[in-house]
Amino acid sequence: MIRAFRAEYYKIRRLSILSGSIAMVGLSILAAYFGITRIHDRPDALVEIFRLSQPDGLVTLLQHAATLLLVISLIVMAASMGEEWSHGTIRNLLAVSPNRILVFAGKYAALLLYLALASALAIVLGGLIAWWLGPGNGITTSAWTTAAGWNALATFAGNFALCLVGWTVFGAAVGILLRSAAAAVGIAMAYLLVLEGLITLLLPNVGKWLIGELLTVVIQGGTPTMQYSAALFWSGVYTVGFLAASMLLLVRRDITA
Amino acid sequence: MESTPQAVRVTNLTKRFGALTAVNNLSFTIPEGAIAGFVGPNGAGKTTSIRMLLGLVAPSGGQAEVLGSPIGMPSQYLPKVGAMIEGPAFYPNLSGEGNLRVLATLAGLPHDRVHEALVRVGLEGRKSDPVKRYSLGMKQRLGIAGTLMRNPRLLILDEPLNGLDPPGIIEMRTLMRTLQKDGVTIIVSSHLLGEVEQVADWLVSIRSGHEQYCGSTDALPGRGSEHLVVRVDSDDEAATVARIVTKAGHTFTKEGRTLTIDAPPSYARTLNSDAMREGAVLTELRTSRASLEGAVLAMMQEESPS
Numbered sequence: 336m337i338r339a340f341r342a343e344y345y346k347i348r349r350l351s352i353l354s355g356s357i358a359m360v361g362l363s364i365l366a367a368y369f370g371i372t373r374i375h376d377r378p379d380a381l382v383e384i385f386r387l388s389q390p391d392g393l394v395t396l397l398q399h400a401a402t403l404l405l406v407i408s409l410i411v412m413a414a415s416m417g418e419e420w421s422h423g424t425i426r427n428l429l430a431v432s433p434n435r436i437l438v439f440a441g442k443y444a445a446l447l448l449y450l451a452l453a454s455a456l457a458i459v460l461g462g463l464i465a466w467w468l469g470p471g472n473g474i475t476t477s478a479w480t481t482a483a484g485w486n487a488l489a490t491f492a493g494n495f496a497l498c499l500v501g502w503t504v505f506g507a508a509v510g511i512l513l514r515s516a517a518a519a520v521g522i523a524m525a526y527l528l529v530l531e532g533l534i535t536l537l538l539p540n541v542g543k544w545l546i547g548e549l550l551t552v553v554i555q556g557g558t559p560t561m562q563y564s565a566a567l568f569w570s571g572v573y574t575v576g577f578l579a580a581s582m583l584l585l586v587r588r589d590i591t592a
Numbered sequence: 593m594e595s596t597p598q599a600v601r602v603t604n605l606t607k608r609f610g611a612l613t614a615v616n617n618l619s620f621t622i623p624e625g626a627i628a629g630f631v632g633p634n635g636a637g638k639t640t641s642i643r644m645l646l647g648l649v650a651p652s653g654g655q656a657e658v659l660g661s662p663i664g665m666p667s668q669y670l671p672k673v674g675a676m677i678e679g680p681a682f683y684p685n686l687s688g689e690g691n692l693r694v695l696a697t698l699a700g701l702p703h704d705r706v707h708e709a710l711v712r713v714g715l716e717g718r719k720s721d722p723v724k725r726y727s728l729g730m731k732q733r734l735g736i737a738g739t740l741m742r743n744p745r746l747l748i749l750d751e752p753l754n755g756l757d758p759p760g761i762i763e764m765r766t767l768m769r770t771l772q773k774d775g776v777t778i779i780v781s782s783h784l785l786g787e788v789e790q791v792a793d794w795l796v797s798i799r800s801g802h803e804q805y806c807g808s809t810d811a812l813p814g815r816g817s818e819h820l821v822v823r824v825d826s827d828d829e830a831a832t833v834a835r836i837v838t839k840a841g842h843t844f845t846k847e848g849r850t851l852t853i854d855a856p857p858s859y860a861r862t863l864n865s866d867a868m869r870e871g872a873v874l875t876e877l878r879t880s881r882a883s884l885e886g887a888v889l890a891m892m893q894e895e896s897p898s
Binding site for chain 1: 643646647648649650666667670673675677678679681682683684685686690693694695697698699700738742
């Protein structure tokens, strides 16, 4: 597994993968920039300025970018898993190291670490931009560095980490299931952006139990319609289910790519 | 070959994909140190068989051993096997060297093996280029480099000559012979029988998922033994040569001024000197035999119900 982990880092250096982290950083900075500089354009500007000036104000701002970071992480993971079949490189990997679970566990761990570091960089840079621009736009940032502010930030970081695992396991499962980078990204996006949205719109009581909705509740730390603990539990169930299905497919399916 | 250790031993190997039986009770052996041609028409089951030997595809039935270990335990023998299946497969945006480093790291090999392998296949000068800029021949060479990094005891090459230019094909043949001298067993899967003939001393021919022939290329039925072909410039000389050959106890067929003599290559020297003594000048004297291609095709036609 350690070898597979190290081997993955040669692949991560490709521009196609690195562009994922560039997009993450860019989106986080843009979200922070527009979230603050356009605050006066909002009809509820005063309420929003008050909200962002609270100890958890920075977290409120960062949550806008967090969902995008998680979606990019999902895309990178699904594409990276699926490309092993698309390029036929899976047969090279498994002809060198026949334990499929270890090869893909190492690959997943390397990509997860990369995405976690890229997300951390994006969040830190987004936070710094917000901290820098906040006072000039009427937001008092001093509450962000109080004990309560740091506590909110740590909780957000923990929830983001949990969601990152959930989203990336989902991405990996789709990549392994569909055995194609393009199909994995396309189907995952279609499910999250279209199908789950439609279900949630038409059948809200069903939609709230779907993986995307549950993970959104986790990153928000709970919502009025779903408790944090319930969302966390059912997200975990989904994640374990995806993991088990991926492992089963990897072990049982013939490699014909 | 009973006493020769076998690099590959396959017994009644079968693979079904739903209703399709891709490999059907296939049995063959490949002795250690051989260059074995693994031949058959497209769709004969060659690649599926190789995938089973490498643990990529689970057999539906039968057994096989590679380097003495059962294929159910690929981790026991794969470290000693280099394989390029169904053409080279790489990450197109990664350099040639980067692609090999992925495999070397995964195999736990020192990275100087990457350099050695690139030098061996003549790609050192292009090692930093992304693979998407490589020609098919260069990708093929990179694939070979990937298999050589592990210093394999068994090398499995699926259509290794695809995309290679004539010098590349000659280099590949030389490389295979060199590796064979080093004790490496090589399986060359190909539908190009003429190319297989150039290097292989062992042949496994399959058709519709089962074996047609397994044995030495020399012993292939229909290929016959080597014979001599003689050409002269006049009818008188042809008659003289015919008389000499008959007197020596050999049979022949005559077509114009060309005689095909059922005699071993060793008879060529005697025939040449006897002909000169009797005043016949041989303008051509060579050995010949039925090509592997011809023999295998004849075998396929015999088996074909039509």
